[in-house]
Amino acid sequence: MSTLLIKHAHVVATMDGDRQEIADGGMLIVDGVITAVAPTADLPGDADEVLDLSGHVVLPGFINTHHHFYQTLTRAVPGAQDVGLFDWLRTLYPIWARMTAEHIEVSTKLALAELALSGCTTAFDHLYLFPNDSRLDDEIEAAAGVGLRLHASRGSMSLGESDGGLPPDSVVETDTAILADTQRLIETYHDASPAAMTRIVVAPCSPFSVTTDIMRESAALARSFGVTMHTHLAETMDEEDFCVSTYGRRPVELMEDLDWMGDDVWFAHSVFINDDEIGRMAAAQTGVAHCPSSNMRLASGIAPLRKYLAAGVPTGLGVDGSASNDGSHLLGEARQAMLLARLDAAPNQSGGSLLSARTALELATRGGASVLRRPELGSLEPGKAGDFIAIDLNRLEYAGALHDPVAAVMLAAPVNVDFNYVGGKPVVQKGNLVTLELEPLIERHNRLAGELFQP
Ligand SMILES: [Zn+2]
Numbered sequence: 001m002s003t004l005l006i007k008h009a010h011v012v013a014t015m016d017g018d019r020q021e022i023a024d025g026g027m028l029i030v031d032g033v034i035t036a037v038a039p040t041a042d043l044p045g046d047a048d049e050v051l052d053l054s055g056h057v058v059l060p061g062f063i064n065t066h067h068h069f070y071q072t073l074t075r076a077v078p079g080a081q082d083v084g085l086f087d088w089l090r091t092l093y094p095i096w097a098r099m100t101a102e103h104i105e106v107s108t109k110l111a112l113a114e115l116a117l118s119g120c121t122t123a124f125d126h127l128y129l130f131p132n133d134s135r136l137d138d139e140i141e142a143a144a145g146v147g148l149r150l151h152a153s154r155g156s157m158s159l160g161e162s163d164g165g166l167p168p169d170s171v172v173e174t175d176t177a178i179l180a181d182t183q184r185l186i187e188t189y190h191d192a193s194p195a196a197m198t199r200i201v202v203a204p205c206s207p208f209s210v211t212t213d214i215m216r217e218s219a220a221l222a223r224s225f226g227v228t229m230h231t232h233l234a235e236t237m238d239e240e241d242f243c244v245s246t247y248g249r250r251p252v253e254l255m256e257d258l259d260w261m262g263d264d265v266w267f268a269h270s271v272f273i274n275d276d277e278i279g280r281m282a283a284a285q286t287g288v289a290h291c292p293s294s295n296m297r298l299a300s301g302i303a304p305l306r307k308y309l310a311a312g313v314p315t316g317l318g319v320d321g322s323a324s325n326d327g328s329h330l331l332g333e334a335r336q337a338m339l340l341a342r343l344d345a346a347p348n349q350s351g352g353s354l355l356s357a358r359t360a361l362e363l364a365t366r367g368g369a370s371v372l373r374r375p376e377l378g379s380l381e382p383g384k385a386g387d388f389i390a391i392d393l394n395r396l397e398y399a400g401a402l403h404d405p406v407a408a409v410m411l412a413a414p415v416n417v418d419f420n421y422v423g424g425k426p427v428v429q430k431g432n433l434v435t436l437e438l439e440p441l442i443e444r445h446n447r448l449a450g451e452l453f454q455p
Pocket of ligand 1: 066067068126232268320321
């Protein structure tokens with residue numbers, strides 16, 4: 001049995017059912033699971049490891065629900081800087097087609113490092129193309145050393161240009177190959193237990209890059225193993241036009257036709273969803289990964305975030321791939337969600353109430369846990385996983401904001417976290433990653449990124 005005692009935190013924002021915030025708070029974590037959250041005076045005096053977090057705010061670890069790790073290699077690509085989604089994709093597909101297993105490995109570590117330092121303890125990744133010798137195994141093996149929980153997806157593209165899809169034929173696969181590899185990965189890596197570090201998600205890429213057959217067959221396969229399902233949906237008006245002209249259906253209607261609604265499904269973006277469709281998603285408990293930076297970067301549109309929350313649609317945050325953000329800063333993304341929802345509340349937009357700092361924090365914590373179907377994550381309370389972050393309040397960015405340190409985390413400039421623990425084990429301590437060396441990683445990542453542009 002190993003015990004970890006957190007004590008004297010300035011405030012512990014539990015994000016529990018009552019949203020308790022405990023002054024001079026602490027926690028006891030036994031074998032990776034929280035057994036007590038209370039004022040320091042009410043906790044035991046000793047443990048195997050004791051962490052005094054005086055002057056820090058403590059929060060549940062953040063959960064990222066949409067990313068493409070490999071895109072860290074193609075940030076700020078000149079031809080893809082100032083265009084919308086379809087032209088952005090057409091510019092990047094040929095570059096991504098040159099990736100190898102080593103690119104997947106190094107980009108996974110880089111993205112996870114950035115996520116960890118920005119407060120993420122559980123990350124979902126949507127990998128949907130497997131050029132050359134690359135496999136999802138490369139990502140899973142690379143992630144194991146970093147220490148964050150990973151939901152890795154066996155994504156797919158099966159509708160190439162010659163069949164009316166957007167991606168070039170060189171990066172699409174056959175239905176048979178996709179389904180066989182997906183089943184192999186579920187059988188090899190998927191851990192359904194509450195303490196799982198690795199889960200597999202079935203994730204065809206988007207309506208304009210896969211066939212309806214692979215959507216239906218992927219859903220059947222996922223449900224036969226009890227794993228969750230994910231895809232991009234209603235990201236842009238171009239996609240809606242594609243669905244209407246190709247299938248005579250709006251994106252959500254298409255998903256209903258293809259058995260892609262349910263509490264085991266979540267969609268990325270979901271910008272162009274009308275009120276009636278929001279009601280249907282809420283009834284089905286189909287979730288949303290809200291990606292505000294990407295939606296702004298590609299001028300996709302403003303997702304109806306406040307309507308999702310009001311309707312009870314499970315909603316979390318996604319930094320999205322690093323070619324359309326171009327960063328993986330999850331704390332910054334939560335702030336961006338708050339700011340974009342406030343812009344949407346302007347009198348010349350949708351109007352309505354302002355999204356609070358605490359609601360933005362809920363999206364990053366409880367919201368993400370509900371989207372990924374991880375009830376043991378997303379809040380700090382007995383029985384939940386010991387996944388937490390801590391931020392030192394004594395810093396330039398928070399000077400003058402200590403009237404409300406919890407709100408300051410969202411309202412002040414985004415910062416990196418000082419501590420990040422997953423299952424009671426350290427990933428970040430005193431602002432530094434303890435599970436990998438950043439400098440050689442960045443050097444190798446830059447070299448490999450450069451090679452992608454010089455085939
Ligand atoms: Zn995406």
